[in-house]
Each structure stands twice: as structure tokens, then as C-alpha cells.
């Protein structure tokens with residue numbers, strides 16, 4: 001796996017007569033598919049990239065030498081991690097525009113990864129192309145963020161938003177306040193009503 005140390009096998013050396021060879025010089029070389037070969041110590045190798053590596057042992061004993069190779073495939077099996085960069089609102093009122101925080105994705109191998117964000121309501125999923133949506137109806141809205149790294153490891157997070165009935169606020173626009181007022185009073189009342197209307201709009 002990418003990012004973890006591999007313990008490479010320690011070769012057991014015997015001579016032609018089957019006796020143990022203890023005085024050999026052993027070099028362990030790692031040859032990446034692309035890039036510069038390098039040697040490792042203590043039979044430990046921590047890959048900094050995925051792919052197939054050739055592990056080459058060069059054994060020198062007295063005047064003789066031998067080369068032994070094997071292939072090592074390093075894969076990325078670690079899924080990316082998705083987090084909301086802030087709080088997802090837990091509640092909203094019907095008609096509200098819910099603004100979602102930014103999404104942050106990190107992976108052990110990949111730098112920048114894209115993602116898709118979905119809105120689920122009453123069993124239906126729609127894709128969001130913006131970090132906000134208008135909660136038209138009362139109910140539970142689910143936000144789902146999906147991604148995967150270039151090796152295909154998937155990741156998903158979700159959050160729920162409970163949307164309730166719009167609460168009646170500032171219900172004093174009945175006009176009764178100005179009942180019985182004269183001409184000037186009526187004009188004032190009209191201006192006040194206009195103001196209320198405007199304010200209500202701005203609040204949405």
C-alpha cells in the first residue's frame with residue numbers, strides 16, 4: 001500500500017555446496033517505472049508513489065556476484081477524506097435559501113480532487129452546482145458529497161437539514177393600527193404598508 005513501509009525479504013545465501021554465505025555484500029535497489037533508481041537500507045522501503053517497482057538485489061561475495069529481481073506493485077487503497085469547512089445548518093424555514101459551507105477533500109496521494117454534491121428530498125436526488133439551495137418544502141433535506149481518488153477509492157459524507165414551516169413574524173400588518181385616521185393618517189399607513197412589504201421581501 002502507498003505510504004506504508006514494506007519489509008523486503010532478506011535473502012538467504014548459500015554457496016554451491018549448500019553452505020551458508022555470510023560475508024556477502026548485498027545491495028538492494030528500487031527501480032521505479034519512471035524516475036531514478038535508489039538503494040534502500042535494512043530491507044525497508046516506503047514508496048512515495050504508486051505503480052510497479054523492480055526490487056533488485058545485487059549480491060557480491062569474494063569475486064562472484066549474483067543479481068536477483070522481483071516486482072513489487074504499490075497501490076493506493078486509502079480513500080480520500082471529505083469534510084465540510086464549516087457548519088452545515090441543521091434547520092431552516094420553508095422558503096429559505098440554505099447556504100452550505102465549502103467542501104474540503106484530502107487524500108494520501110492525490111492533490112486536488114473534484115467532487116459532486118447532491119440534494120436528496122423525498123427520495124429524489126438532484127445534483128447541486130452551487131453551495132446553496134432553496135428549501136421550498138417542509139421536510140428533511142439530505143446533502144451528500146461524493147468523491148473518489150484517481151485509484152478509484154470512493155468517499156462520501158452527508159448532512160441533514162430539517163426544514164420547518166415558516167414562522168409568522170411581525171404579524172402587525174393588518175392595518176387596524178391606522179383605523180379611523182384622517183387623510184394624512186391614511187398616507188402614513190400606506191407608506192408603512194409599503195415599507196413592511198419591502199422589508200418582508202428583503203428578509204427572504
Ligand SMILES: [Ca+2]
Nearest residue numbers: 076078108149
Ligand atoms: Ca488515496
